[in-house]
Structure formats: structure tokens, C-alpha cells
Amino acid sequence: MATTTSADGTRIAYHEVGEGPAVVIVNGAMSVAADGAGLASALAESGFRAVTWDRRARGDSGDARGSIPEREAEDLGAVIEATGGDAAVLGHSSGAVLALFAASLGVPVSALFLSEPPLRFGVGEPAEDLPERLQALVDEGRSDEAIVTFQLEGIELPREMVDGIRASELFATLVPLAQSTVYDATLVRNVSTPTAGMLSVEQPVTVLRGEQTFPLLIRAADRLAAEIPHAELVVVPESVMHRPDPDATARVVAERLA
Template sequence: MQTVTSTDGTDIAFEQHGDGPPLILLHGGSAPQYWRPVIPRFAEDYTVIVPHRRGVGESGDSDEYTLSRGAEDVRAVIDAVDDDPILFGHSFGGLLAIETARTASVEKLVAYEPAVLVGEYREQADLASQMQARIDDGEPRQAMKFYVREVMHGGDIDDLDGWLAEWPPWPDIVALTENIARINRAIEGYRLPESLDITAPTLLLTGTEGPPHLRDGIRAVDAALPGDHLLEIEGVGHGGPAEAPGRVIPKVRSFIERQETVAPESSR
């Protein structure tokens, strides 16, 4: 494990695997262990770097958290590696990757269902406050169940307990409940610009089984970038990169290993 110091003095830890051009994997509302099924698929050809988000894993923490502070943490990791990295973010990590790529030099950008809320859903979003109410009532497990139902399943699943019993992060992820509530406050406060000033070649990924509000969000991100960047993967949900790496990662590798810098064709 290595560490870097972010702008405000907080230590940000990161793992490093393999050898080759740098590829930074940014986890979402789960732990950095989310990427375990993905790392072996890149480590033979890339130096895979997995930062631990502030307040998670081996990283330090602070009283205040904002999206811009999270991007500063990612930039601190970028500054510590050789060459411009490829950024690959999932969910909130996808939003961090997008915001970081607006100000940092990156080779390429990949975001799987970034946590971008738009339209009526954004105006009514109160996931953070509903999680916090359950936390304040001494029910972090119920807060996490509420989060999983909304974010992973778009609020619609018949047997959540049965699904959780088969979900590898459960129940350890309950320990991250307060951290996840605060990143949702950052997500709900974010407003997508009409245009994104990102020059790096970009791939946006979504699964056809992903939650509708995040699928709306990624289409809005695509519209804010010049050209077509969106690729939909049939039958895959929000956990796609780790839960279906055999479906998702070949598409990511195909994009990042292409020599040309034109945007990928949309599958819409």
C-alpha cells in the first residue's frame, strides 16, 4: 500500500498491481475491493492503481467532504504516477473520473453509469437524507438496504434480502453507511454542466438493466460531450464491471487499446 497527500493534507492510500501504463480504477459507493474481479484482467499489461476513497479502507478522512475534494484526492494520485493515466470509474467513481478529467491530464476516460442525477429525479432526490434518518434511528443496516434498493435496482426488486444474501459486499458494506450517505449528499448537490470540457477520448458505459435514473444521467453526460461516447451492454446491471467482467472488460480494453482517438460509435 502506498499513500499520497491530498491538497488539504489528508493521506490517500492506493494499491498498485502489475506493470505497464497506469490505469486508475475509482470505486463507487462500495469499498475498493469492488475491483478484485477486474484487476487480474488488466494487471498483465497495465499498472493498475486502486485508490481508497477518503474515509474508506486505508485512506485518511476529514470532517467535510465535497465532490471537488474527492477530485483533488484523485489528482494527488495522478501526480504520483508516471505518465498520464487512464481513468476508469464506476458509479460515484465514474463521476469523480469525469470531474477529475476536466482539470487533470489523462490519457483516456471510462465511466460506467456515473452517479449523475438529472431532471425531475435530481430535483426530488433525497436518498442522503433518508439514509441519514435511518442512521440517526440507529438502523445503519436499514439505511444500507434502502441505498442498495434505490441505486442498484432503481427502487424495484421483489426479494431484496435474497439478493443481498448472494451479493459479495453484504453485510460488510454496512460499515460504510455513513460514508455512503455523505457521498450521496455530494451527488445530489452536483449539477451537470451543459457542456463538459474534456478533451481525453471518452467511453461511457451502461447496462440495459441499470437503474433508470442513472441511465438517464449517462445519456445527459453523453449529450454534454461532443460526439457519441455511449455504449450499452445488454442484460447487465449497475454492478456490471465487477459482476459481469467477462461482458464489460473486453469492451473497455478494446477502447483503451485503440490507437485512434475518435469517439466510439454509439450502440443506441
């Protein structure tokens, strides 16, 4: 593990594996750098230096409370700077939203690979006050309730699935990430309809999705690819139900960065 410092002084932890051009992986909600290890390994085997990192309020990274999406964009910029100054970026889920948003703000990204970004384009948005309610739960010491609320309202998992997760051993690993759900909810609320800058980025853009995934994500990926003039939509059959297949995803990246 190595660390870098973001613009607001937040410590950001990152890991590198492999040799070659850098590809920075941006994970989605309720995940840490280790969750990208399989994808990083597949990229390394394809000739890249894969970088995974703990987004703020996760894992070994720090946090400046009250952070806004622009701070997370700066975090990505700090990781890119620490690992060579220029990189392709592969973002999954809310990480794809962050990657596109950061590129629109001028973070030095050479190419964008956006896997199933949960963009709603103004349709069926979560309650406007969700981030504030999540923050209140965290501040009250009810991090477990923040996780459940985010799962139910932020990503709209079925109640029976959420109850199953809460009863499993997995839940204990999610509770320490409660503060990060505030940031994910804020990010998606602010740019669930992409800004003009996000739709006019100059970098090559590849939007990825599975054939079998949630209908919201199919609509989002297809529409985003259609609204960015030069974007390419790639359907990855091996990626199922919002889980990017490491080998198939690495193959898409390698073919376009060759």
C-alpha cells in the same frame, strides 16, 4: 498497499498491479478497492498498470468528516500524482460521475472511460435532503439504517432486494461503508445534471454501458454521450445489470489507448 495524502490531509490507500501506462479505477457506491481487483487484473493482462483505491471513508482510507465532492476530486488527483502524475481513468457508477467531475476541475486525466454513470438530468431525483438524513443516521449510530435508506432511496433498489441483502452475509461488509453513502448521495445530488464544465472536458471520453442494465443507466449513458460533443458510446454486451465485465471492459480501454 500504498498510501498518499489528499489536499485536506486525508490518507488515501491504493494498490497497483501490472506494468505500463496507468489506468486508475474509480469504484461506485458501497465498494472498496478490492472490488475492482478483477478489472485491475484484466487491465494488467492488457499491458497497463492498473490502480485501485479506497475512496475516503472506505477500507484502508481515512476520512475528514463533512467532506464535499471537491475533496473526493482532490483524492483522485492525489492518487494520480502518487502513481505517476498522469493517467487514464475508468470510473464505474458514481465513480464515473466523480471521474468526470474531477476532470472538469482540472485533475490531470489523459482519457475518461465512464461506465454507467447514474445521472438523472433532473428527472426523478432522490429527495433533496437524502445526504443530510443519511448523515443523521450515521451520527446516531444507525449505520445499518443508512445503508438500507441509501439502497432504497439513493439507488432505488426494490424493497425485496434490499431485504434480501440485509438478511445475507454481505450486509455486514456494507455497514462500515455507511459514511461513504453520504458522500455518494451528495456527489450525485450536486452534479446529477452535469455542469457545463463536465460536458466540455477536453479529454477523450468513452461512455460504456451494458445491453442488459437498469433503464435509468441506459438513459443516462446515452444522453451523456450525446451531450459531450466528442464522446463515444460503447455498448458492452458482456456487462450485465450494472456489473462491468472485466475482460470486455479492458478490451475497450486497450483499443482506445493503443
